[in-house]
Amino acid sequence: MYELLATKFFLNTLQTASLTAFEKSCVSTALNEAEIHMGSNVFQFKYWPNFAHYLCGGWLEEYTYLRLQSLVKAGWIKDIRIGLEVSFKEDHPDNVSLGYREQLSSLFGDTYQELDIAFTDGRRLYVIECKAGNVNSEHVMKLQNIVRYKQELPNWLAAIPEEYKQLRLFHYANTGSTRHRLLALSKCASILARLHSAGLVYGDISPENVFVGDGDSREVWLIDADNLRFEMSEGDNAVYTPHYGAPEIVQGHDQSRPRTDCWTFAVMAFRTLALCHPFIGKKVLEPDNDEGGWDAEPSADSVHADLDEQAYAGYLPFIDDDNDNTNADVSALPRELVATPKIRRLFQETFGAGRKQPHRRPAMAFWALELAKASDQSLNCPDCAMSYFADRHKKCPYCGAPRPAFAHAKTPRWEVLIPANATEFALTHRLFNPFSFEHNDDTEYEAVLDFTKKTAQPVRGTNPFPSDLSFEFVEAEK
Numbered sequence: 001m002y003e004l005l006a007t008k009f010f011l012n013t014l015q016t017a018s019l020t021a022f023e024k025s026c027v028s029t030a031l032n033e034a035e036i037h038m039g040s041n042v043f044q045f046k047y048w049p050n051f052a053h054y055l056c057g058g059w060l061e062e063y064t065y066l067r068l069q070s071l072v073k074a075g076w077i078k079d080i081r082i083g084l085e086v087s088f089k090e091d092h093p094d095n096v097s098l099g100y101r102e103q104l105s106s107l108f109g110d111t112y113q114e115l116d117i118a119f120t121d122g123r124r125l126y127v128i129e130c131k132a133g134n135v136n137s138e139h140v141m142k143l144q145n146i147v148r149y150k151q152e153l154p155n156w157l158a159a160i161p162e163e164y165k166q167l168r169l170f171h172y173a174n175t176g177s178t179r180h181r182l183l184a185l186s187k188c189a190s191i192l193a194r195l196h197s198a199g200l201v202y203g204d205i206s207p208e209n210v211f212v213g214d215g216d217s218r219e220v221w222l223i224d225a226d227n228l229r230f231e232m233s234e235g236d237n238a239v240y241t242p243h244y245g246a247p248e249i250v251q252g253h254d255q256s257r258p259r260t261d262c263w264t265f266a267v268m269a270f271r272t273l274a275l276c277h278p279f280i281g282k283k284v285l286e287p288d289n290d291e292g293g294w295d296a297e298p299s300a301d302s303v304h305a306d307l308d309e310q311a312y313a314g315y316l317p318f319i320d321d322d323n324d325n326t327n328a329d330v331s332a333l334p335r336e337l338v339a340t341p342k343i344r345r346l347f348q349e350t351f352g353a354g355r356k357q358p359h360r361r362p363a364m365a366f367w368a369l370e371l372a373k374a375s376d377q378s379l380n381c382p383d384c385a386m387s388y389f390a391d392r393h394k395k396c397p398y399c400g401a402p403r404p405a406f407a408h409a410k411t412p413r414w415e416v417l418i419p420a421n422a423t424e425f426a427l428t429h430r431l432f433n434p435f436s437f438e439h440n441d442d443t444e445y446e447a448v449l450d451f452t453k454k455t456a457q458p459v460r461g462t463n464p465f466p467s468d469l470s471f472e473f474v475e476a477e478k
């Protein structure tokens, strides 16, 4: 379920494929096996106990429980239970007529009720009943991709032996691939840069709190601004989504600050681009092969005995750490395919030096700038829908299709790649002006391109291009 939450960020960006109706049902076939039926498709899962319960709503209880943990940490919730079984007897409706002893005994019958989540703030009891019936378009798209993947598994994915990796890549390609992710992340970074420059801290950055516009919309919103606050020198104000908190917050040494936002943003960016948490490497996934063992890190203490918890708390090295390869990656997308050298440098500073020295983490401004540059350098492959940095590959690194024709629009400040299937293309503010966190993606000029004649002109009736704008047309590779 965590993977589902991580990728939810981009579900809205799915290209405008029309959705077809389907039916689903799920069956727990045996203790550890499960099946899901969608129309004529049947998907089988092994080693997934209580799958039916989980799919039909158990996940929502867990999710809600985990979301409340921030309030537990903040001290607002004193005691919390998930799946609390409460026994009672219903055969004495008129308790008033019973003596005290009978009333008490009637509470302990053989019938029980399960409360999904119950907690107290010290004064009142709160009960949350989780109903997973209200499925929205995001869930449908995720399921739709599972069906499409089974029906039209492309050749480039068929070569990958692990089915779960095929599915994740299929979903990645169908939700805008790297190019769209880079742009959405850049916009998110711009919003955070503006908040930070006003002295504000966002606090709880996570894929669930970032919404990306549908279809052609390039808008990004940060929702759930409840935790937005001014940075304070001290006080107990640290809220974070599990797996996204900066080490000094998770370890309890500090509170939310711009530099903890920078960490959290970087975790989200890494997961979104590379499909892997930046600290879940071989030390966690293959502990038996790791001679150093989990206790090689001197700061690990008994509180953080679980390897993944240690990883999420920043006790283990970054999977790409330049100076320590003991926790190297075993499952992520190659970083050189999803991030430029400058973005990889930002990850290195944030998760390498910045793991123990928060002041080393680059500010949001650098992320906004470099992510936008990287998005403008990437090209979608028409064959497999994945995207890559056009200047570095003459063939698609995923499916091997030759690089299609494209154009570069250049000014002394910036450069943007224009795919050959674009007849009209918006030239943005960032090509012509100093990078603005507020306006960099606004349309400054509209160009009409003719790839046969290799010409580019302003859309009829709009302003002429400035003299320092040039176009370079690059032929398709054979």
Ligand SMILES: [Zn+2]
Pocket: 381, 382, 383, 384, 385, 386, 396, 397, 398, 399, 400, 401
């Ligand atoms: Zn391709």
